[in-house]
Amino acid sequence: MGSVMITVIHDNERENRNMVEFAGIAISQLNFVADRKIVIDITQFDSQNSINRTTVTTLGDLITLPDQFTVRVQKGLPSAVQAVTICHELIHVHQIITGKLSVSAIDGWLWNGEYYSTSSKYDERPWEILAREQERPLLHSVLKEYRS
Ligand SMILES: [Zn+2]
DSSP states (O other): OOOOOEEEEOSSHHHHHHHHHHHHHHHHHHTOOOSSEEEEEEEOOOGGGSTTOTTSOOOEEEEEETTEEEEEEETTSOHHHHHHHHHHHHHHHHHHHTTSEEEOSSSSEEETTEEEOTTSOGGGOHHHHHHHHHHHHHHHHHHHHTTO
8 A cells, every 4th residue: 555645635734744644544444545546625615515415514525536536624623523524535435446336327326236316315325324334433443543
């Protein structure tokens, strides 16, 4: 490992370095080889832009491009919340890279070959259920290795 290119966009230089290290550990623990660069953007963004998440306070989201994954994390959140959000979104990156989750040609997603429309309930999407189950165990495991 160590070949994954991670860029963090954060206006605090120290936090920026910490997040590069944190995300690098998370990716190595998730044990995937990223086929494109990963950008973690700590920014203020509008939850309206995220499909079907209007009722949920959007902590983060993932933008999948052919040459890049962009993880957006809401600026101004406590760093512990940002850390778990990064874990959550990187779990989705893992789901995409391993082919379990993909964007459907028609609007929506494919999860293990099964189609889910954009109107499917956020809380009932299997990839979200899994990411929520796995985000805290991943966080704790990354923190063990981080700065140890
Ligand atoms: Zn999610």
